[in-house]
Amino acid sequence: MKRLADNVLGLMVGCLSIATIAFLVAPLLIATVMSFDSREFLGAFPPPSLSLQWYVGFFSDASYLKGLQVSLILALAATALSCLVGVAAAFTLDRYSFPGKETLSAFFLSPLVVPHVIIGFSLLLFFSTIGVFDGWVRLIGGHLIITVPYVIRTTLASLVGIRKSLTEAALILGATERRAFWKVTVPLAKTGIATGAVFAFAYSMDDVSVSLFLTGPDFYTLPVAMTAAMRSAFDLRIAAAAVCLIVLTIALIWFLDRVVGLDKVIGQGVYHK
Amino acid sequence: MKLTRGAALVLGLVVAVYGALMLYPLLRVFEDSFREFIPGRIGSAANAPLTLANYTDLLHASYVSYFWDTFRIGLIASVLGVLLAFPIAHFVARRRSDWLRRATVGFLITLMFLSVLVRVYAIELSFGPAGFAREIARLFGVASASRFYIEFMIVLGLLHYAVPMSALVLIGTIQNVNPRLVEAAQALGSARWKSHLAVTLPLSARGLLSAFLVSFTLSISAFIVPMVLGRGKIMFVSNLIYTRFSELANFPSGSAVAVVMLGISLLVIYAVSRLTSGGWERAVR
Numbered sequence: 001m002k003r004l005a006d007n008v009l010g011l012m013v014g015c016l017s018i019a020t021i022a023f024l025v026a027p028l029l030i031a032t033v034m035s036f037d038s039r040e041f042l043g044a045f046p047p048p049s050l051s052l053q054w055y056v057g058f059f060s061d062a063s064y065l066k067g068l069q070v071s072l073i074l075a076l077a078a079t080a081l082s083c084l085v086g087v088a089a090a091f092t093l094d095r096y097s098f099p100g101k102e103t104l105s106a107f108f109l110s111p112l113v114v115p116h117v118i119i120g121f122s123l124l125l126f127f128s129t130i131g132v133f134d135g136w137v138r139l140i141g142g143h144l145i146i147t148v149p150y151v152i153r154t155t156l157a158s159l160v161g162i163r164k165s166l167t168e169a170a171l172i173l174g175a176t177e178r179r180a181f182w183k184v185t186v187p188l189a190k191t192g193i194a195t196g197a198v199f200a201f202a203y204s205m206d207d208v209s210v211s212l213f214l215t216g217p218d219f220y221t222l223p224v225a226m227t228a229a230m231r232s233a234f235d236l237r238i239a240a241a242a243v244c245l246i247v248l249t250i251a252l253i254w255f256l257d258r259v260v261g262l263d264k265v266i267g268q269g270v271y272h273k
Numbered sequence: 274m275k276l277t278r279g280a281a282l283v284l285g286l287v288v289a290v291y292g293a294l295m296l297y298p299l300l301r302v303f304e305d306s307f308r309e310f311i312p313g314r315i316g317s318a319a320n321a322p323l324t325l326a327n328y329t330d331l332l333h334a335s336y337v338s339y340f341w342d343t344f345r346i347g348l349i350a351s352v353l354g355v356l357l358a359f360p361i362a363h364f365v366a367r368r369r370s371d372w373l374r375r376a377t378v379g380f381l382i383t384l385m386f387l388s389v390l391v392r393v394y395a396i397e398l399s400f401g402p403a404g405f406a407r408e409i410a411r412l413f414g415v416a417s418a419s420r421f422y423i424e425f426m427i428v429l430g431l432l433h434y435a436v437p438m439s440a441l442v443l444i445g446t447i448q449n450v451n452p453r454l455v456e457a458a459q460a461l462g463s464a465r466w467k468s469h470l471a472v473t474l475p476l477s478a479r480g481l482l483s484a485f486l487v488s489f490t491l492s493i494s495a496f497i498v499p500m501v502l503g504r505g506k507i508m509f510v511s512n513l514i515y516t517r518f519s520e521l522a523n524f525p526s527g528s529a530v531a532v533v534m535l536g537i538s539l540l541v542i543y544a545v546s547r548l549t550s551g552g553w554e555r556a557v558r
Binding site for chain 2: 005006009010013014016017020021023024026027028030031034042043044045085088089092093095096097098104107108110111113114115116117118119121122123124125126129141142144145148202205206208209212213223226227230231234238239242245246249250252253256257262
């Protein structure tokens with residue numbers, strides 16, 4: 001009797017898990033298949049025959065292309081700046097001790113707990129009152145503040161893992177402090193920095209809630225253009241764009257796995273967005 | 274090492290970046306929320322009279338319902354997310370390194386990185402009017418344009434992020450629960466489901482709470498999910514802030530909503546992190 005109850009319950013939990021995974025995958029598969037739909041209109045799933053028309057449509061639409069261009073440049077710029085600021089902050093926090101250090105690192109991570117809509121809204125207010133109307137400055141500022149905490153967190157996590165004895169060994173063997181830093185600490189912290197850079201790039205590419213406040217009718221990112229399209233005409237060019245973004249995500253994850261190893265990423269706390 | 278002048282300069286610069294891009298803008302929002310609304314201005318006038326009207330307006334029943342919807346739907350999604358994620362996390366955590374474990378972990382991480390627009394669009398395409406909405410709505414015995422079905426879509430949208438996130442948090446926790454404890458309970462005659470209820474679940478309580486906390490804070494600050502899937506019929510507080518900017522251009526009122534929302538978010542994080550007794554920082558991580 002006990003065995004039977006166990007088996008029935010085990011089977012139910014197993015089915016529930018499979019259903020959950022199916023729920024996570026199925027919409028993505030449906031969107032991918034629909035992006036190859038050959039019909040001119042948004043019809044029912046599955047499409048009767050396949051074509052590339054929505055991809056051609058996406059890549060020949062001037063507004064999407066402009067958004068894509070802005071998004072890519074913005075993501076690269078935000079990632080570079082985030083790494084610069086974040087790595088400087090993390091190394092200094094790790095290396096020196098001073099009163100209020102805990103509070104300062106909590107402050108540096110705090111943008112993670114402020115809802116992005118509020119960051120976007122407050123930056124809009126701020127930039128408008130000080131008279132900054134340049135789209136690039138606004139967007140880079142907004143993306144910097146939401147991506148920097150990730151770089152600081154992953155870099156700090158990798159630095160904590162480096163044993164102090166390694167640096168001390170280098171010093172005992174005659175390296176100068178500077179040399180030990182560049183030859184021992186920096187190479188070992190590389191995985192943390194790389195993880196942070198991937199986070200920064202992915203979240204900058206993905207952001208809507210901050211960008212929506214800082215863009216205008218003739219200066220926008222790809223996600224903002226996609227959001228606008230989703231609210232007006234729900235056509236399948238968005239599906240083509242979505243498939244491109246899925247491919248980009250998989251490429252990023254592949255890169256992360258090659259450079260860092262996914263098991264390490266979990267260990268360092270990938271848990272928060 | 275003691276702080277050198279160069280290091281202090283670096284930290285000072287980083288603090289300046291945070292001050293300019295986060296702290297000062299938030300203080301501006303706070304100040305703005307007490308200013309009287311003058312139509313047609315971005316931000317309040319510097320000398321606009323002070324008022325509490327932006328806050329007292331929020332006590333109106335229609336505003337309270339936005340907050341109620343946000344927290345109710347956020348709560349449903351995050352509780353469901355943790356419950357659905359637990360068996361998956363348990364399955365992964367109890368496996369040795371093999372291809373299935375690697376594949377599942379890779380899949381979960383990919384899902385976390387996936388653009389929120391892609392999720393929302395895929396869910397709208399599959400469960401919306403162009404997809405299987407009518408069939409699924411009939412299962413519930415409701416119309417596909419009903420409020421209940423729209424709420425269901427929003428919960429699905431939030432779950433698509435909450436499940437992989439919770440699963441990743443829980444994998445770490447369950448891995449640290451000694452599997453011999455469950456084996457001991459079973460060897461002593463406990464049924465398998467009972468041994469999990471009595472041993473695995475309580476020992477993963479902290480992981481469950483922090484998975485719930487992260488899901489909940491992200492769900493209540495969700496923006497795109499309710500904006501697209503809510504079809505204007507259901508709005509979260511974050512959407513309310515956006516309409517203050519996009520449709521009404523009433524910044525003082527938007528600021529008041531933002532201040533209340535930020536306050537509540539921080540309060541939730543503080544309360545649950547006290548429960549997990551790990552400090553907010555660890556709980557959020």
